[in-house]
Amino acid sequence: xxxxxxxxxxxxxxxxxxxxxxxxxxxxxxxxxxxxxxxxxxxxxxxxxxxxxxxxxxxxxxxxxxxxxxxxxxxxxxxxxx
Numbered sequence: 001x002x003x004x005x006x007x008x009x010x011x012x013x014x015x016x017x018x019x020x021x022x023x024x025x026x027x028x029x030x031x032x033x034x035x036x037x038x039x040x041x042x043x044x045x046x047x048x049x050x051x052x053x054x055x056x057x058x059x060x061x062x063x064x065x066x067x068x069x070x071x072x073x074x075x076x077x078x079x080x081x082x
Contacts, residue, residue, distance in 0.1 A: 016051045023047030 026044030
């Protein structure tokens with residue numbers, strides 16, 4: 001069980017690093033573009049904030065995608081009505 005948790009943490013850390021890197025890249029592009037395209041800055045700041053928070057478990061889109069592809073299947077206990 002700990003190996004599975006470790007793998008998930010590693011994947012989460014890699015995902016956070018990639019999203020943070022993309023956000024920083026967007027902010028650098030905004031600065032090098034003469035601060036003209038404000039949407040690029042908004043996207044960059046959004047990506048940086050996503051990587052700073054626990055976006056892997058909080059994002060409804062990621063949760064829906066995980067459920068759709070079967071990565072986060074919920075285990076349910078069968079109950080019978082009396």
